[in-house]
Amino acid sequence: MSMQSPHQDPDIEFAGAANYRIVVEGHLNPSYSSRLAGMAISTTERGDRKPLTILVGPVQDQAELSGVLDTLYNLHLPIVSVQHWVDPT
16 A cells, blocks of 8 residues: 655656646746757746746656756746646647
């Protein structure tokens, strides 16, 4: 019998691939996609406020996700959210 933490989604495996949607504050050029697991990058302007950049795509495992988050941190982009993402289409 295995134990799961109350916050662990049984559909996401620690060593398995999953799609993620990551939102950061600030502008990130789409050319960074290759450094960020090939995730699609789009930016939304917000008038007088800093833009939001949204990264969406598959990540091979938690180690790769950690690498993406570390890269964003090293670029000094505040991370707004990280979500396991199921494409609504």
